[in-house]
Amino acid sequence: MIRLSPQLRTAIQRTTVPVLILLSAVVIVLGKADRMIFDSLRAATADSVAPTLEALAGPLAAVGDAVGSVRGFIGTYAENHRLVQENQRLLAWQQTALNLAAENRKLRGLVKAVPERAVSYVTARVIANSGGAYVRTVMIDAGINQHLARGQAAITGEGLVGRLTQVAARASQVLLITDLNSRIPVVIDSSHTNAVLAGDNSERPRLIYLSNADAVKVGDRVVTSGIGGVFPPGLPVGIVSAIDAGGPRVEPFVELSQLGYVMIVDYGLSAGLPQPIPFTARRARRGAHRAAADVAAP
Amino acid sequence: MALKVFDTPALPRVNGGIARLLPIATTALAALISILPLKIPGYAALTPAFTLMAAYHWTIYRPDLLPPLALFALGVAEDLVVGAPVGVTALLLLLVYSVVLSYRRYFVNRTFPFVWSGFTILTMSAMLGLWAVYSMLDLTLLSIRNTIFRGVLTIAIFPVASFLLGRTQRAMMGAG
Numbered sequence: 314m315i316r317l318s319p320q321l322r323t324a325i326q327r328t329t330v331p332v333l334i335l336l337s338a339v340v341i342v343l344g345k346a347d348r349m350i351f352d353s354l355r356a357a358t359a360d361s362v363a364p365t366l367e368a369l370a371g372p373l374a375a376v377g378d379a380v381g382s383v384r385g386f387i388g389t390y391a392e393n394h395r396l397v398q399e400n401q402r403l404l405a406w407q408q409t410a411l412n413l414a415a416e417n418r419k420l421r422g423l424v425k426a427v428p429e430r431a432v433s434y435v436t437a438r439v440i441a442n443s444g445g446a447y448v449r450t451v452m453i454d455a456g457i458n459q460h461l462a463r464g465q466a467a468i469t470g471e472g473l474v475g476r477l478t479q480v481a482a483r484a485s486q487v488l489l490i491t492d493l494n495s496r497i498p499v500v501i502d503s504s505h506t507n508a509v510l511a512g513d514n515s516e517r518p519r520l521i522y523l524s525n526a527d528a529v530k531v532g533d534r535v536v537t538s539g540i541g542g543v544f545p546p547g548l549p550v551g552i553v554s555a556i557d558a559g560g561p562r563v564e565p566f567v568e569l570s571q572l573g574y575v576m577i578v579d580y581g582l583s584a585g586l587p588q589p590i591p592f593t594a595r596r597a598r599r600g601a602h603r604a605a606a607d608v609a610a611p
Numbered sequence: 612m613a614l615k616v617f618d619t620p621a622l623p624r625v626n627g628g629i630a631r632l633l634p635i636a637t638t639a640l641a642a643l644i645s646i647l648p649l650k651i652p653g654y655a656a657l658t659p660a661f662t663l664m665a666a667y668h669w670t671i672y673r674p675d676l677l678p679p680l681a682l683f684a685l686g687v688a689e690d691l692v693v694g695a696p697v698g699v700t701a702l703l704l705l706l707v708y709s710v711v712l713s714y715r716r717y718f719v720n721r722t723f724p725f726v727w728s729g730f731t732i733l734t735m736s737a738m739l740g741l742w743a744v745y746s747m748l749d750l751t752l753l754s755i756r757n758t759i760f761r762g763v764l765t766i767a768i769f770p771v772a773s774f775l776l777g778r779t780q781r782a783m784m785g786a787g
Contacts (some may be wrong), residue, residue: 332680333680340697358692370648
């Protein structure tokens with residue numbers, strides 16, 4: 314280590330904190346100006362902390378399961394009663410579904426509909442949660458190694474969870490539908506009203522840009538509309554739970570605070586999402602635009 | 612000596628290499644704990660600011676072993692991992708560090724309620740600051756409800772964190 318004079322050391326110590334505070338502010342502004350600037354750094358960090366988080370997620374889940382099984386044991390009788398009734402109801406529905414599926418196949422054949430795309434699933438464990446009031450993301454332990462790509466939908470058996478915003482080699486980040494930055498084109502099942510599901514960091518996202526606001530009622534089912542080509546149509550999202558001054562609010566089908574595993578679905582649609590443009594390429598392109606403008610305006 | 616910067620009684624020297632890393636290690640652990648996916652309804656939004664507690668504790672008791680560069684790196688790493696705007700947590704931790712350091716002489720060797728009230732004021736200001744920064748970055752007036760609850764929860768849990776940190780500190784560094 315280099316020997317420094319005491320005066321110089323003191324001077325360095327006195328200036329470190331202000332310099333770092335300034336640096337943080339500069340980093341915030343840079344990140345705001347260019348969202349993609351820290352992308353590779355984010356990916357590298359995600360990859361390096363993923364093993365630790367994975368190691369912790371196992372025992373943590375075990376504790377959660379233990380608590381859950383005790384709770385389940387206490388409620389077994391009531392739960393069993395409820396399930397018997399539900400099973401009777403569902404058996405009737407199963408018949409209806411089978412009939413409809415058969416009829417649907419026949420009709421698809423008649424109108425020569427384009428067959429639906431093959432779908433592939435990757436199941437991943439949730440290994441981190443964004444603590445704090447301003448960001449709603451989770452980290453999962455799968456990434457490029459499992460052929461995940463930015464924009465793919467994350468779902469559970471109940472419905473839509475969010476979409477992949479950041480994919481590193483062995484970990485990825487899912488932007489939940491409740492995040493302030495999440496916007497999902499949806500349709501209200503019963504009235505075919507198109508809308509955009511906009512997160513606002515609360516538990517229940519809002520519906521905005523409704524094509525027919527009066528047709529929305531509490532209890533309506535909300536599914537993805539497939540408009541925009543990022544998500545396939547028909548993924549269950551939630552139920553309209555209230556209509557307040559800010560518009561209808563949707564209660565997601567998925568209990569987002571209880572996520573243990575999510576499925577990442579590749580519908581072959583993620584190409585619909587514009588890929589981030591690297592900073593340098595963007596500068597070059599801007600330069601090209603300017604050059605073109607110079608040529609156009611003699 | 613680094614300690615001459617602070618006009619408080621000199622801190623006992625810690626020779627053990629591992630003990631010297633304790634402040635950084637526990638602050639990193641606090642950052643890690645705050646992103647663990649606990650399946651408690653509504654917990655994610657109200658996760659107590661564990662990193663803030665560790666930073667406060669060590670700035671009061673062992674600022675010599677908590678280099679600002681480590682706080683900066685931890686803050687940046689946390690933002691990168693959770694997908695938050697990079698730099699916000701680093702800025703918060705460094706501001707806390709510099710504010711606490713300048714009032715440090717009023718906090719050392721004082722009773723716990725006094726230290727706790729200092730933390731209360733600090734946490735509430737930090738939460739309001741965070742709310743202001745995020746509102747500016749998102750260009751909307753965000754709901755402040757969760758921010759306040761999170762602050763209250765952080766303050767409520769601080770005694771436990773402080774007890775654990777103090778115990779570890781005494782066990783590994785001796786009285787200090």
